[in-house]
Amino acid sequence: GAVVSQHPSWVICKSGTSVKIECRSLDFQATTMFWYRQFPKQSLMLMATSNEGSKATYEQGVEKDKFLINHASLTLSTLTVTSAHPEDSSFYICSATAQKSSTDTQYFGPGTRLTVL
């Protein structure tokens, strides 16, 4: 089946630094990738949708300059948390889809836990 990986799985950084998280589709070409954020015991919240070669579409309330998303190829999307602060600590999950019209073909990565000290 389709596999999506994320790297790193866990990262700890100091306040004020930037952190990059990678999301890769290993065995298929992902036309669209999604980034979610999950707080403890909370549901996944969609942060942004990115299509290969174009700018990401951010959900309301998500700071574009804070969470930089790049989808440079059909197998890789990156999320950069800039000038991270403790309130950015969370579990970040990506998903990818090879189709343009169906939500049920989203394949999820295992997630990245970010801790900002």
Place this chain on the structure above:
Amino acid sequence: GNSVTQMEGPVTLSEEAFLTINCTYTATGYPSLFWYVQYPGEGLQLLLKATKADDKGSNKGFEATYRKETTSFHLEKGSVQVSDSAVYFCALGSGYALNFGKGTSLLVTP
């Protein structure tokens, strides 16, 4: 706006017990409904889905029926196994967006 509410866990059951995880939703239009499962250390996987009212999704012994009159999509399994231990997420889909519930942790003991 669209939202999903699912029962809080954790749920602990003995092997071969009957499972029900409740899920209700609020939505405009005609969304699709999903159950995703997340096994320890893995990403979310689609378990089953239903795209219109009265549809029943089923997979691996799990079933859920899209009930428009009660705005529900409860997950059921007649006889759970230890390998079913995971976190289960109910989700509502409209276009690209997926709205997830908070997840319900299930632990099945031998």
